Amino acid sequence: MPAKKEHLTTSGQRALKISAGILGGFVLTTCLHLLLAVITPFREHVLLTATFSFFLCWVALMILAFLARNGWKIWGIYLVSSIVFSGIIYFAR
Secondary structure, three states: OOOOHHHOOOHHHHHHHHHHHHHHHHHHHHHHHHHHHHHOOOHHHHHHHHHHHHHHHHHHHHHHHHHOOOHHHHHHHHHHHHHHHHHHHHHHO
């Protein structure tokens, strides 16, 4: 019995989700931790705990990328969020 077409994903969407999860999640996690280091007065504490929370946040963003239906949308969300965080970091310094 063949699978339903609605449950199958194309290989292009799969590649987008993988790249968004790995690269986009890494960039977004980095921007998030740098933003926290810039806007809080506890810069050293944020950077020390980032060694532990970085991996957890990155994994959560990878899982979120695979739960999304469209790889382009998740790439867009990750890129826009990273640009917004980077802009806040730039202007907060």
